[in-house]
Amino acid sequence: MTSKASPRAQPEDLDCMRHSAAHVMAEAVQSLFPGARFGIGPTIEDGFYYDFELPRTLTPEDLSAIDARMRQSIAANSPFLREEVTKEAARQLFASQPYKLELIDELPDEKVTVYRQGSFTDLCRGPHVASTKGIGPFKLTSIAGAYWRGDEHRPMLQRIYGTAFATGKDLEEYLQKVEEAARRDHRRVGKDLDLFSLREEVGPGLVLWHPKGAIIRRVIEDFWKQEHMKRGYQLVYSPHIARLDLWKTSGHWEMYRESLYSPMDVEGQDYIVKPMNCPFHIFIFKSHLRSYRELPIRLAELGTVYRYERSGTLHGLARVRGFTQDDAHIFCRPDQLQNEIVAVLDLAKFMMKAFGFQDYEVLLSTRPEKYAGTLEIWAEATEALQKALERSSTPYQVDPGEGVFYGPKVDIKLKDALGRLWQGPTTQVDFNLPQRFDVNFIGEDSKEHRVVMVHRTVLGSMERFMATLVEHYGGAFPVWLAPVQAVIIPIADRHLDYVREVAGRLSATGLRVEVDDRTERMNLKIREAQVNKVPYMLVVGDKEQAAGTVSLRLRNNQDLGQKMVDEFLSMANAAIVARS
RNA sequence: GCCGGCGUAGCUCAGGGGUAGAGCAGCGCUUUCGUAAAGCGCGGGUCGGGGGUUCGAAUCCCUUCGCCGGCUCCA
Numbered sequence: 001m002t003s004k005a006s007p008r009a010q011p012e013d014l015d016c017m018r019h020s021a022a023h024v025m026a027e028a029v030q031s032l033f034p035g036a037r038f039g040i041g042p043t044i045e046d047g048f049y050y051d052f053e054l055p056r057t058l059t060p061e062d063l064s065a066i067d068a069r070m071r072q073s074i075a076a077n078s079p080f081l082r083e084e085v086t087k088e089a090a091r092q093l094f095a096s097q098p099y100k101l102e103l104i105d106e107l108p109d110e111k112v113t114v115y116r117q118g119s120f121t122d123l124c125r126g127p128h129v130a131s132t133k134g135i136g137p138f139k140l141t142s143i144a145g146a147y148w149r150g151d152e153h154r155p156m157l158q159r160i161y162g163t164a165f166a167t168g169k170d171l172e173e174y175l176q177k178v179e180e181a182a183r184r185d186h187r188r189v190g191k192d193l194d195l196f197s198l199r200e201e202v203g204p205g206l207v208l209w210h211p212k213g214a215i216i217r218r219v220i221e222d223f224w225k226q227e228h229m230k231r232g233y234q235l236v237y238s239p240h241i242a243r244l245d246l247w248k249t250s251g252h253w254e255m256y257r258e259s260l261y262s263p264m265d266v267e268g269q270d271y272i273v274k275p276m277n278c279p280f281h282i283f284i285f286k287s288h289l290r291s292y293r294e295l296p297i298r299l300a301e302l303g304t305v306y307r308y309e310r311s312g313t314l315h316g317l318a319r320v321r322g323f324t325q326d327d328a329h330i331f332c333r334p335d336q337l338q339n340e341i342v343a344v345l346d347l348a349k350f351m352m353k354a355f356g357f358q359d360y361e362v363l364l365s366t367r368p369e370k371y372a373g374t375l376e377i378w379a380e381a382t383e384a385l386q387k388a389l390e391r392s393s394t395p396y397q398v399d400p401g402e403g404v405f406y407g408p409k410v411d412i413k414l415k416d417a418l419g420r421l422w423q424g425p426t427t428q429v430d431f432n433l434p435q436r437f438d439v440n441f442i443g444e445d446s447k448e449h450r451v452v453m454v455h456r457t458v459l460g461s462m463e464r465f466m467a468t469l470v471e472h473y474g475g476a477f478p479v480w481l482a483p484v485q486a487v488i489i490p491i492a493d494r495h496l497d498y499v500r501e502v503a504g505r506l507s508a509t510g511l512r513v514e515v516d517d518r519t520e521r522m523n524l525k526i527r528e529a530q531v532n533k534v535p536y537m538l539v540v541g542d543k544e545q546a547a548g549t550v551s552l553r554l555r556n557n558q559d560l561g562q563k564m565v566d567e568f569l570s571m572a573n574a575a576i577v578a579r580s
Numbered sequence: 581g582c583c584g585g586c587g588u589a590g591c592u593c594a595g596g597g598g599u600a601g602a603g604c605a606g607c608g609c610u611u612u613c614g615u616a617a618a619g620c621g622c623g624g625g626u627c628g629g630g631g632g633u634u635c636g637a638a639u640c641c642c643u644u645c646g647c648c649g650g651c652u653c654c655a
Contacts, residue, residue, distance in 0.1 A: 143650085151652080204647090309653080312581060314647095492612040493612060531616080
């Protein structure tokens with residue numbers, strides 16, 4: 001597997017080295033905190049961590065002490081020694097380490113391996129680097145609480161995160177990538193570009209969309225609606241509150257009560273704010289008898305829902321308590337399911353491409369332990385999803401047991417410009433609601449048949465999708481989405497009349513244009529347009545006014561020189577049509 | 581929700597038991613300018629809220645709300 005000729009570190013070598021770094025970190029913690037108890041210390045995508053139970057909580061200063069102690073160990077160049085021992089011997093070795101004892105009990109073989117380096121011994125499968133000098137440049141990055149074995153009912157340990165690389169250059173590159181991600185953070189960009197805000201006075205997880213953010217959202221929504229109409233969806237609207245009984249029928253009151261807001265009393269009846277749109281679409285479907293000839297019926301809505309999310313889970317626009325789903329429900333016959341899924345996948349891919357996402361991962365989640373419906377119906381639907389994925393030649397992975405209780409699903413995760421994954425389109429087959437609400441159609445045999453229902457979103461929610469887009473583009477939206485597409489910058493006040501005339505011509509075609517008519521210097525105006533990531537800057541002075549042109553500057557610093565107004569317009573329109 | 585950190589002007593942040601500062605933004609005046617920040621001046625904060633300790637609290641303690649990093653959760 002490992003090629004001897006290759007000078008480059010293999011990924012598995014990196015992993016092994018990071019794992020060794022975790023051990024060295026544990027050794028440092030042990031020497032600084034003699035009473036420490038040890039959890040686990042695995043490698044993760046960008047580094048490693050180790051969980052500890054310590055007599056006191058760690059401070060950032062501890063991190064530098066641990067770091068210093070680690071450097072000593074590495075300089076000492078102690079070998080990593082592997083030893084195979086019986087479980088019984090291991091139990092004695094780790095007699096004062098309850099977490100290790102728990103791990104030992106769960107290991108299948110009678111023999112277990114331990115690794116020693118310096119003064120530290122750990123239960124570990126390995127492998128490790130030969131000696132501590134094999135550990136490359138590292139950095140301890142953060143301290144956090146983490147439940148033992150990820151179980152919130154078990155003790156919370158202190159976790160130290162770190163990362164290590166083969167070379168200092170790799171480490172530096174990684175740290176720069178982290179910085180770049182921070183620069184693109186949608187919470188920061190959203191503030192800088194005046195797109196949205198969240199305020200304590202309003203409430204956590206409740207979003208205020210500012211005019212510029214609202215423009216982007218409107219462009220997305222208009223595009224979304226057009227595309228859905230083209231593809232045979234019908235747009236509907238539904239109320240924001242409904243009788244509690246509705247949610248008892250749907251099962252949400254029972255299954256997801258934790259996520260629902262408390263009922264309010266309206267003339268003696270309990271109502272709740274909606275956590276989902278599906279029951280409403282079901283009633284639209286059920287508003288009259290449906291013939292098999294009418295199916296499939298596809299009802300779509302940008303539906304705003306409210307769900308209680310635990311306070312620690314909220315995150316900018318990516319995790320909120322009130323959000324607008326780009327929701328749709330497809331009611332179809334079982335024999336139509338596969339085609340419908342193919343169409344949904346096609347729409348999802350179309351949307352992803354439109355918004356500049358080239359790469360994505362597709363996951364098929366199958367039947368979990370607790371499920372509604374019968375085994376046969378699950379098998380049938382899972383097969384329909386599978387066949388649809390194959391027919392649309394979509395490479396996918398199976399995520400066994402990760403389906404929702406009411407049906408299997410296909411999730412698409414988007415890869416953004418920095419290679420990070422975001423939850424994207426999702427398609428779920430539902431066996432539960434058609435039964436609970438008795439959703440039927442009249443078949444060719446003039447008998448009632450149960451409908452097959454598909455829930456799907458292609459963007460997720462407007463809020464989360466906005467967060468994804470902001471970080472993907474780093475705020476430099478393509479022209480069709482940019483809240484301000486062009487800023488016209490007069491060099492002196494005497495150019496204002498001409499500038500306004502140009503602005504009028506441009507906005508008449510629908511271009512979003514602003515005139516920067518402040519009594520400021522052109523340099524400042526250019527700088528601000530640049531900072532605001534406006535795609536086109538049109539500088540206008542004596543020359544332009546005389547020639548009836550504008551001087552075009554792009555946000556990538558390119559100066560394209562003078563253009564006739566029409567010439568600029570067709571350029572801008574071409575970019576908009578191409579959604580670039 | 582849990583562990584830890586942090587809340588000082590619109591924003592970014594300094595200060596820290598004796599009564600609050602900077603830069604940017606804002607406002608006013610001057611400047612009318614050729615591709616990333618003109619100059620001068622002015623205004624602005626119950627130091628997140630509540631309670632306590634103290635002669636005195638932005639500063640120390642408690643509590644509460646919010647944010648951040650994780651964990652857990654995410655129909």
